[in-house]
Amino acid sequence: MLEIIFATNNAHKVQEIRNRTEGFLKVISLKEAGIHETIPEPFNTLKENASAKSKFIYKRLHKNCFSEDTGLFVEALDGEPGVHSARYAGDDANDSANVEKLIHKMFGKENRKASFITIISLMLEGKEYFFEGRCTGHIVEIANGDMGFGYDPVFMPDGSNKTFGEMNMDEKNEFSHRRKAVDQLLSFLEKEKDE
Numbered sequence: 001m002l003e004i005i006f007a008t009n010n011a012h013k014v015q016e017i018r019n020r021t022e023g024f025l026k027v028i029s030l031k032e033a034g035i036h037e038t039i040p041e042p043f044n045t046l047k048e049n050a051s052a053k054s055k056f057i058y059k060r061l062h063k064n065c066f067s068e069d070t071g072l073f074v075e076a077l078d079g080e081p082g083v084h085s086a087r088y089a090g091d092d093a094n095d096s097a098n099v100e101k102l103i104h105k106m107f108g109k110e111n112r113k114a115s116f117i118t119i120i121s122l123m124l125e126g127k128e129y130f131f132e133g134r135c136t137g138h139i140v141e142i143a144n145g146d147m148g149f150g151y152d153p154v155f156m157p158d159g160s161n162k163t164f165g166e167m168n169m170d171e172k173n174e175f176s177h178r179r180k181a182v183d184q185l186l187s188f189l190e191k192e193k194d195e
């Protein structure tokens with residue numbers, strides 16, 4: 001089975017990706033790869049941030065790896081928090097401060113449409129490939145559920161009456177932006193194997 005490093009320090013993301021890739025890929029976390037520092041995400045696009053993270057790891061370890069960057073894009077807020085989703089309520093903001101700020105900004109807004117977008121950058125044998133996954137839905141008025149992470153308690157995907165925060169991992173992966181991006185990565189690797 002192909003071994004690949006997933007360049008993230010977010011344990012939730014590692015679990016979600018392993019939930020999908022089990023049996024196909026051996027996903028090694030950064031911790032397991034012996035890297036303990038935070039990799040910077042200084043750019044204004046998900047693609048550049050994802051690329052910076054996978055290249056950072058590739059340069060350091062010269063091993064196959066991938067990274068992802070995700071943002072929540074809210075229509076009524078002109079795409080905010082977008083690529084700055086992690087630092088929406090300030091540089092040291094935690095998930096609940098970010099969620100609180102979003103609920104506050106959305107107070108009274110009729111258009112509640114939003115999308116999660118994930119971009120994956122894969123470094124395979126020194127070459128880079130990108131994959132994208134999107135999930136459309138809306139921002140609920142009151143946070144609900146304590147599963148998942150980040151903005152999960154305030155995002156309800158189209159086709160469900162539960163927020164991501166009320167879903168277990170299998171349920172979230174039915175809808176999730178990250179799962180859709182990973183599916184593309186898996187089919188790409190499948191094709192590469194056959195060639």
Ligand code: IMP
Nearest residue numbers: 068069070071072085086149150151152
């Ligand atoms: P990053 O991709 O780790 O930079 O994430 C950006 C921000 O979006 C952070 O605040 C995350 O907590 C949040 N985020 C990323 N993925 C998800 C998700 O699947 N659900 C909810 N929030 C997420």
